[in-house]
Amino acid sequence: MSTATAIIRAGAAIPCRPWTRHVLARADWTAMTQALAGQPALALVALWADPSEAHALFLDEADGAVLVASTAIVEGGYPALSPHRPGAAWYERMIRDLWGHAALGGTDDRAWLDHGRWPHSHPLAARPGPMGPAPEPPEFLPVEGEDLHQIPLGPIYAGITEPGHFRLTCQGETVVRLEVRLGYAHKGTLALMRGKTPRTAARFAARLSGDSTVAHAIAFARATEAALGVDAPPRAATLRAVMAEIERIANHLGDVGAICNAAGFAFAPARFGWHREAMRRAAAAAFGHRLMMDAVVPGGVVADLAPGGPDAIAAALATLERELPELVRVYDNHASLIDRMVGTGILAADLAQRFAAGGYVGRASGRAFDARRLPGYPPYGSLEVAVPVLQGGDVDARLRIRLAEIAESIRLLRVLLDTLPAGTLTVSLPMGSGEGIGCAEGFRGDIWHWLRLDNGQIANAFLRDPSWAQWPLLEAAVEGSIVADVPLCEKSFNCSCSGVDL
Amino acid sequence: MVWRRVFRTLRDGPAAEPAAKLGEAAVRALAEQLDAAAQTRLGRSLSIRHVNSGSCNGCELEIHALHSIVYDLERFGLRFVASPRHADVLLVTGPLTRNLREALLHTWTATPDPKWVVAMGDCATDGGVFKGSYAIEAGAGGIAAAVPVDLKIPGCPPTPAQLLNGLRALLEANAR
Ligand code: SF4
Numbered sequence: 201m202s203t204a205t206a207i208i209r210a211g212a213a214i215p216c217r218p219w220t221r222h223v224l225a226r227a228d229w230t231a232m233t234q235a236l237a238g239q240p241a242l243a244l245v246a247l248w249a250d251p252s253e254a255h256a257l258f259l260d261e262a263d264g265a266v267l268v269a270s271t272a273i274v275e276g277g278y279p280a281l282s283p284h285r286p287g288a289a290w291y292e293r294m295i296r297d298l299w300g301h302a303a304l305g306g307t308d309d310r311a312w313l314d315h316g317r318w319p320h321s322h323p324l325a326a327r328p329g330p331m332g333p334a335p336e337p338p339e340f341l342p343v344e345g346e347d348l349h350q351i352p353l354g355p356i357y358a359g360i361t362e363p364g365h366f367r368l369t370c371q372g373e374t375v376v377r378l379e380v381r382l383g384y385a386h387k388g389t390l391a392l393m394r395g396k397t398p399r400t401a402a403r404f405a406a407r408l409s410g411d412s413t414v415a416h417a418i419a420f421a422r423a424t425e426a427a428l429g430v431d432a433p434p435r436a437a438t439l440r441a442v443m444a445e446i447e448r449i450a451n452h453l454g455d456v457g458a459i460c461n462a463a464g465f466a467f468a469p470a471r472f473g474w475h476r477e478a479m480r481r482a483a484a485a486a487f488g489h490r491l492m493m494d495a496v497v498p499g500g501v502v503a504d505l506a507p508g509g510p511d512a513i514a515a516a517l518a519t520l521e522r523e524l525p526e527l528v529r530v531y532d533n534h535a536s537l538i539d540r541m542v543g544t545g546i547l548a549a550d551l552a553q554r555f556a557a558g559g560y561v562g563r564a565s566g567r568a569f570d571a572r573r574l575p576g577y578p579p580y581g582s583l584e585v586a587v588p589v590l591q592g593g594d595v596d597a598r599l600r601i602r603l604a605e606i607a608e609s610i611r612l613l614r615v616l617l618d619t620l621p622a623g624t625l626t627v628s629l630p631m632g633s634g635e636g637i638g639c640a641e642g643f644r645g646d647i648w649h650w651l652r653l654d655n656g657q658i659a660n661a662f663l664r665d666p667s668w669a670q671w672p673l674l675e676a677a678v679e680g681s682i683v684a685d686v687p688l689c690e691k692s693f694n695c696s697c698s699g700v701d702l
Numbered sequence: 703m704v705w706r707r708v709f710r711t712l713r714d715g716p717a718a719e720p721a722a723k724l725g726e727a728a729v730r731a732l733a734e735q736l737d738a739a740a741q742t743r744l745g746r747s748l749s750i751r752h753v754n755s756g757s758c759n760g761c762e763l764e765i766h767a768l769h770s771i772v773y774d775l776e777r778f779g780l781r782f783v784a785s786p787r788h789a790d791v792l793l794v795t796g797p798l799t800r801n802l803r804e805a806l807l808h809t810w811t812a813t814p815d816p817k818w819v820v821a822m823g824d825c826a827t828d829g830g831v832f833k834g835s836y837a838i839e840a841g842a843g844g845i846a847a848a849v850p851v852d853l854k855i856p857g858c859p860p861t862p863a864q865l866l867n868g869l870r871a872l873l874e875a876n877a878r
Binding site for chain 1: 703704707717752753754755756757758759760761762763764765766767769770771772782784785796797799800801802803805806808809831832834835836837838858859861862
């Protein structure tokens, strides 16, 4: 039997940069799905659709190859991937709700983003359908056992959070199952992007998940540039990386504070929050916006570093670097805090591998993937990014990965600012047609954007946030925990609702 | 290490920054909106409940920033509470997705009168970039499609300083 890789490569090649897309006939696609069982190293990174085809993006963990496969929608459906790649199930539900294509033989066909409240169903289909039947109350998976009770949480919680619904099924204090229901933050982003120029559509990419606005904007810009066959100037690529590393540090600082806060340790959010604010202010001084929203655009960056910018960044990094070892010692020396973190919310390495978990979730469970190294993109090639990896898979490991990444990003930022190339900030974009894929490493993990341009306008696009892989893993990691540890697990994963709600 | 930091804070003073001056016109305009009952009942402090109506989570980052020791909200009498039943103010972010309309209405109903609704960010103010989407409540745009809005703080996202100014203006107007 051929490998899935061989089957995909034999499919008709469609120009898509930098990775060719292969269109598979129905029988070949089916053979590919079956071959996936025998090729565990071929990770499913994303699954999406357009009005006439379903698309899957794979990463071969063995050699770093990226493979894109498509198949035509026949009689309203396509053979499902979920029996062989469990991470496909959420995507298949999303594809059904947005485009109306059924995943034939899929493991889960319950509604997902469509809560029965939109004016029509299948909003991205060539012909949207009538309003769907209200699926309220939502259907949750059955749980069997004695003395079970359920705790419903959200979509509006105590605390400043995103809207999601957590359904906890518990036996006494022990969580037997967590099921997450999302879709509340669905804003119709993909539909809004269609028919827009890349420059206008970039504003939506930058707002898919505000905490990763820079990383999403980079992935989107790179997809556009790939489709049109241009490269952002070296100075723009380096400035993008400066912004991305500031974003990574700021978010990691916020996360470490939030995780410790979930364990009731108020000192950490105070100090880490202080440093995060310093990073945000440095970003505002350097790039004119605290989150650096809309600073990265297809073709380059909107503006150069402000005159005081490098000094502001250097000052924030220096204070952070001075206090960081002390803060790590505080964490290490608080036995009551460590006791809550170690051994809590363990994500097994094989699960992280099966779902191709990126970022701190994957790296805390032994999966070293980092898009800055592989497939890699400028300016990271010569920087030799150090990627921390741990095996524990618990809350403690996810926190320590963040601490290590903060230190590495401080180092990277200094090198980037010292070696900032001279030159222009943008390259002009031709009014062309084409397909492109862009990826970028956000603080949460690897982000992938695909788009098809038709005469300078977005015909179709898909934006894949790392949370697609991480939400189902949070459900798995929480199983067997006590209820009081759920917030700890949740903060240590920090998945985005908006990022997957689209 | 924790104690060393605490001693340093006692010696050098808190990390919180001095408060900026408020704009008189904005405070007066808000005071005129408030009825007498609200003024006597709410007094000089406000309890705030954040409600997410489908934001991109950028606005939440800045609420978290405002919550940090740099801004030290509680010195102004402003604090975040866990339940709408304890709240005077609903601080709403997001463009009001159709999937969250009902949840926002429940939260609004659960908040006792008198209450204020603050629309935070361009999304909550008028739908922002998501205006016109099939997934967003049509009509007035932003959260005003479902609940009466007392104060709009535009920005994408508004900075913590802008947010703080808006909330303090509310507090001042409230005390007049
Ligand atoms: S106003 Fe801007 S930052 Fe706030 S939720 Fe809307 S898009 Fe995000």
